[in-house]
Amino acid sequence: MADDLLVLGGRSFSSRLIMGTGGATGLEVLERALVASGTELTTVAMRRVDPSVHGSVLSVLERLGIEVLPNTAGCFTAGEAVLTARLAREALGTDLVKLEVIADERTLLPDPIELLEAAETLVDDGFTVLPYTNDDPVLARKLEEVGCAAVMPLGSPIGSGLGIRNPHNFRLIVEHARVPVILDAGAGTASDVALAMELGCAGVMLASAVTRARDPERMASAMRAGVEAGRLARLAGRIPPRYFAEASSPVEGRAVLDPERPAF
Amino acid sequence: MSSPRTSDVLVIGGGIIGLVTAWRAAQRGFGTAVVDPAPGGGAAQVAAGMLAAVTELHHGEQTLLGLNLASARRYPEFAAELTELTGHDLGYRRCGTLAVALDSDDRAHLRELHALQQQSGLESEWLSGRECRRLEPLLAPGVRGGLRVDGDHQIDPRRLTAALVAACERAGVVFHRVRAERLSVAGGRATGVVTPDGTALAAGQVVLAGGSLSGRLAGVPQDVLPPVRPVKGQVLRLTVPPRYAPFLNRTVRAVVRGSQVYLVPRENGELVVGATSEELGWDTTVTAGGVYELLRDAHELVPGITELPLTETRAGLRPGSPDNAPLLGPTELAGLLLATGHYRNGVLLTPVTGDAMAHALATGELPDEARPFTPRRFGAAALSEQPA
Structure with a gap:
C-alpha cells in the first residue's frame, strides 16, 4: 500500500492513524505506543504544552520524526480557538491545526456554531484546518465549504470508547465529502477503527483507546492493524449482505428470492 | 496655615x-x-473602578442616580485636572460597559433594568447575544443578550x-x-x-x-x-499577557444566577474580576469559596480567563449605608x-x-x-x- 497515501492540506502520510497524547501515564509508555502505532502525525493540546520547554511530549515526537498536529483543546469560543491556533503556529511553525471548540465540559461535544466560525476565520488566515465535528452531515458539508482540509466527525464522545454510534451518518458524510473524513473520538477497540475505515473514512484519530488501555503498546499495534484491515477491506469491496445463505460452491438452478440489496 | x-x-x-x-x-x-x-x-x-452610573442603576435609587450621573459627567475634567497637576496617568478609560445575560432568568432581569434605564432617560442599547459576541468575541457562546452602555467608563482606583x-x-x-x-x-x-x-x-x-x-x-x-457598616468584597486581579491582548475591549458584567460578576480590563493588561458582597463585619480574609465563586462565574461569562495568570486576591470593606x-x-x-x-x-x-x-x-x-x-x-x- 505504498502508494495509498493520506493527503491532508498538501502533506502525504502513509499511515492513516493519527494519534493523540492525552491520557498517557508517562512519556516512555507513550513513546512505545506511538512507535507501535506507526503514526506519522500526532496531536498535542497547545494549552497544555509549552513548545519552548525541552523534554515534553513534543521532544518525544521530534525524536520519533512524527509531525505535530497542534489542537485547540479546552477552547469554548471561536475567539479562544483562533487565538490558540495562532499562538501554536507562531510557536511550532506549522499551519496545521486540529480545531476543537467544545460546548461544555461534561460532554465535550463540539459547539457547531463556534466551530464553523473559527474554521472560517482560520482558513482565511491560511491555516490547514482539521475540525473535530459532530457526526452531522450538514455541518460536515459546511465545514468543507468554508475550506477545511478534512472533516473529523466523532464516533461517540471523547474518551467514551463507545465506537461509532451512528454509522449511517458516517456513510452520508463520506458519500458527500470531497475532503478526507477522519473518525475523531469514540474508538474503543480495533474493530471500531476497522469499521470506520470500512465505512470509507480516510483515517482514524484516537488517543484514549490506546493511552488508557492496560497495554498501550499492544493496543497501538491492534489499532494500526485495525486501520489497515479496514482500509484494505474498503478498497477490496465487500460483498453485498444477504438475508439467506449462499453456498460458496454454485448450486445449479437456484432461484434468486430477493434480488434487491437488503437494507444494511 | x-x-x-x-x-x-x-x-x-x-x-x-x-x-x-x-x-x-x-x-x-x-x-x-x-x-x-x-x-x-x-x-x-481593592475596588475595580467602574464608573457605572447606568449599569448600576437599581429600582428605588433614582435620587442616587442623579448624584452618580453628576459625578460621571465631571470625570473627564476631574481626571484631566489631576493628571495635569500631578503628571499621574489615572488609567481613565472611556471604553464603555457591556452587561450581558447568560440564561433566560438573567435576561429577564436585564430587560427590566433596560426598561428602568429608558424611563430614566439614560442611554443604553439592547443587543442580541450575537451582537454582544461580535463586540466581545471571547464572551461565552451562551450569552442571550445584553446592554451596551458606552457612557459607563472606568478608572484605576489605585x-x-x-x-x-x-x-x-x-x-x-x-x-x-x-x-x-x-x-x-x-x-x-x-x-x-x-x-x-x-x-x-x-x-x-x-x-x-x-x-x-x-x-x-x-x-x-x-x-x-x-x-455605616462594612460590606466585604473579595476581588481578583488577573493579567492579560501581551500575546492574548486585548482579550476584552470594555468592561463586561453579568448577573450569573443571581450573583454579580464583572471583568474590568485595563489598558496595562490588568483584568479585575469582582466582587463578592458579604456582611461579615471587619473580616477581610480571602476565602477559597469567594475566589471559587468569582472564578466560576467569570469563567461562565468569559471561558478563556482560565489561561490568564491570577496575580492577586484581596478583600476590602465598602462603607455601606x-x-x-x-x-x-x-x-x-x-x-x-x-x-x-x-x-x-x-x-x-x-x-x-x-x-x-x-x-x-x-x-x-x-x-x-x-x-x-x-x-x-x-x-x-x-x-x-x-x-x-
Whole structure:
C-alpha cells in the first residue's frame, strides 16, 4: 500500500492513524505506543504544552520524526480557538491545526456554531484546518465549504470508547465529502477503527483507546492493524449482505428470492 | 496655615473620599490636614473602578442616580485636572460597559433594568447575544443578550488614589500619619481629634471620611454617629499577557444566577474580576469559596480567563449605608461634617464628593445636587431603629 497515501492540506502520510497524547501515564509508555502505532502525525493540546520547554511530549515526537498536529483543546469560543491556533503556529511553525471548540465540559461535544466560525476565520488566515465535528452531515458539508482540509466527525464522545454510534451518518458524510473524513473520538477497540475505515473514512484519530488501555503498546499495534484491515477491506469491496445463505460452491438452478440489496 | 497641629479643616481618613475632600478644601484656601496612619489606603485599593452610573442603576435609587450621573459627567475634567497637576496617568478609560445575560432568568432581569434605564432617560442599547459576541468575541457562546452602555467608563482606583495624595501634597495638605483615636468635642462643637499618644490635633472644622470605620469613631455623639457598616468584597486581579491582548475591549458584567460578576480590563493588561458582597463585619480574609465563586462565574461569562495568570486576591470593606447612598455635609454637631457611606460608588462619586464637601466647608451648606444626601436624613429615624 505504498502508494495509498493520506493527503491532508498538501502533506502525504502513509499511515492513516493519527494519534493523540492525552491520557498517557508517562512519556516512555507513550513513546512505545506511538512507535507501535506507526503514526506519522500526532496531536498535542497547545494549552497544555509549552513548545519552548525541552523534554515534553513534543521532544518525544521530534525524536520519533512524527509531525505535530497542534489542537485547540479546552477552547469554548471561536475567539479562544483562533487565538490558540495562532499562538501554536507562531510557536511550532506549522499551519496545521486540529480545531476543537467544545460546548461544555461534561460532554465535550463540539459547539457547531463556534466551530464553523473559527474554521472560517482560520482558513482565511491560511491555516490547514482539521475540525473535530459532530457526526452531522450538514455541518460536515459546511465545514468543507468554508475550506477545511478534512472533516473529523466523532464516533461517540471523547474518551467514551463507545465506537461509532451512528454509522449511517458516517456513510452520508463520506458519500458527500470531497475532503478526507477522519473518525475523531469514540474508538474503543480495533474493530471500531476497522469499521470506520470500512465505512470509507480516510483515517482514524484516537488517543484514549490506546493511552488508557492496560497495554498501550499492544493496543497501538491492534489499532494500526485495525486501520489497515479496514482500509484494505474498503478498497477490496465487500460483498453485498444477504438475508439467506449462499453456498460458496454454485448450486445449479437456484432461484434468486430477493434480488434487491437488503437494507444494511 | 498656622501650626501643623492646628488646621482650618481636619479630614479623618485618607482614602479617596478623604483625599479628594482635603484636596478641594486646600484649593479653596483652607489650611487642611489629613489624619490617617496610611494615607492612600482604604477600599479604593481593592475596588475595580467602574464608573457605572447606568449599569448600576437599581429600582428605588433614582435620587442616587442623579448624584452618580453628576459625578460621571465631571470625570473627564476631574481626571484631566489631576493628571495635569500631578503628571499621574489615572488609567481613565472611556471604553464603555457591556452587561450581558447568560440564561433566560438573567435576561429577564436585564430587560427590566433596560426598561428602568429608558424611563430614566439614560442611554443604553439592547443587543442580541450575537451582537454582544461580535463586540466581545471571547464572551461565552451562551450569552442571550445584553446592554451596551458606552457612557459607563472606568478608572484605576489605585492610580487615582496615588494622584490624589500627590495633589494634596502640592496643595499643602498636612498628613498626620497616625490613627484618630477619638473626636474632641468642646462646648457642643467638634474641635479636632486626639491621637493614640494623646496628641491633640485641633481644627476649625472636622470631616469624618473614614469609610467603613466612620461608624465607630470614639467621641462622636450617638445621634451623630453615621449609620455605616462594612460590606466585604473579595476581588481578583488577573493579567492579560501581551500575546492574548486585548482579550476584552470594555468592561463586561453579568448577573450569573443571581450573583454579580464583572471583568474590568485595563489598558496595562490588568483584568479585575469582582466582587463578592458579604456582611461579615471587619473580616477581610480571602476565602477559597469567594475566589471559587468569582472564578466560576467569570469563567461562565468569559471561558478563556482560565489561561490568564491570577496575580492577586484581596478583600476590602465598602462603607455601606442604610439606603446605599453617601452621607455628605454638616451634621447636628457643629464643626463636624461627614463624607462617608459611599458603598459601591466611592470611586464614581469622588469628583462630586470633593466639590460638594468643599462647598459645604466654605458655605455651611450642601450644593443642590448633594442636598438629598445630608446625614440628617437618618438622624432621629436611625436612632429609633437602634436595638436597645
